[in-house]
Amino acid sequence: MKQVLFVGLGGAAGSMLRYLTNVITLKYYSANFPLATFIVNVAGCFIAGLIFGSITQETAEAQNLKVLLITGFCGGFTTFSAFALENVRLMNSGNLSTAVLYTGLSIVAGLLAAWLGLSVVR
Secondary structure, eight states, X not given: OHHHHHXXXXXXXXXXXXXXXXXXXXXXXXXXSOHHHHHHHHHHHHHHHHHHHHOOOOXXXXXXXXXXXXXXXXXXXXXXXXXXXXXXXXXXXXXXXXHHHXXXXXXXXXXXXXXXXXXXXX
C-alpha cells in the first residue's frame, strides 16, 4: 500500500509540473509543433535514465524511490497519450510532415535522453 501512495504522490507532482510546462511553453511559443509535450517527454526520459542509473541498490528504500520517481513522477510528467492525440490532430489537419517530424524527433531524442541520463550517473 505504501508504494501505491508513492506512485500517487510522484504522479501528482509530475502532473503539476507537466501542466506548468505547458502553460509556460504556450506563453512563449505558438507554432504548430507540440513543443511542450516534446519537452516533457524528452526530459522525462532523461530523468528516468538518471534515476534508474543512480539507484543501484536493491533495498526496499531504493525500490520505493524508483516507484516514487520513475513510476510516479515520470509517469505523471510524461505524456504519451497527449503525444498520440497531438499526432492524430496534426494528421487530421493536413500537417502530415509535422506529425512525422514530431514522432521521429520524439523517439530519437527520448532514446538519446534516456541513454544520456544513464551515462551521466555511470
